[in-house]
Amino acid sequence: MLNNSNNAFIFDMDGVLTDNMRFHAESWVELFKDFGLEGLDAERYLVETAGMKGHDVLRYFLDPDISETEANRLTEFKDFLYRVMSRERITALPGLHQFLDAADDKHIRLGIGTGAGAKNIDYILGLLRLTGRFQALVDPSQVQQGKPYPDIFLRAAKLLEIPPSHCIVFEDALPGVEAAHRANMRCVAVTTTNNAEAFRNFDNVVAIINDFTTIHPKQIVELIGQ
Secondary structure, three states: OOOHHHOEEEEOOEOOOEOOHHHHHHHHHHHHHOOOOOOOOHHHHHHHOOOOOHHHHHHHHOOOOOOHHHHHHHHHHHHHHHHHHHOOOOOEOOOHHHHHHHHHHOOOEEEEEOOOOHHHHHHHHHHOOOOOOOOEEEOHHHOOOOOOOOHHHHHHHHHHOOOHHHEEEEEOOHHHHHHHHHOOOEEEEEOOOOOHHHHOOOOOEEEEEOOOOOOOHHHHHHHHOO
C-alpha cells in the first residue's frame, strides 16, 4: 500500500486551477499587434506556446535574439494587460477546492509549477482564495529553463521532498506535459486548452479530465503504483 505522505501533486496554474489561458492568449495577441505581427491569433498561441515562459514566447513569435531587458519590459506589459482584461473573469475550475481538500485529507503534498511570474501567481491564488494552500511554488525565475524542459517540476519535487516518480503533474499545455515526461513524472491532462486527442501520444498521461468533479485524489495516487 502506498503511503500518501510520500506522494505529491504538482499543478500547473493557468489552465489547470482556472480556465484562463485564453485570457493570456488574448493579451499576447494585443501586444503583438503593436509589432505588426500577422497570422497570430489566440488559437495559434495556445497550440504552439501555451505554458512557455514569457521570454520564450517573445523569442518564438517576435525575435529570437531579443534582449533580456526588452523581454522583461514586454512581458511585464503583457501581464498588466492580462490582469486588467481578466480580473472579473477568473473562477476556479469546477471541483478544484473539493479536490484539494480531499488531497489534504490524504496527506498528499501539493505544489505549483508554473510558467507564470510571481505577480500573476499572487493574482490568481488571491482571486481563487488559495493563498498559502500549496507547500511549494515554483516560477520561471527559480530555474534556468522553462517548459518543455523539466526544471520547474524537478525543483517543485525537490522543495516538496518527494521523488519525481511519486509526483503527479496536472497540466493543460503540451509543453507542460512534455516537461513532466522529461522529469519522469506521470501527468493528468486537463482539457481546458487542448482537446483529449492532443494528449493521446504522451505515454506519461495517466488520465484526461475536463475538470476536478469526476476524479478523486485516491484514484490518482493509485495510478502512481501501476
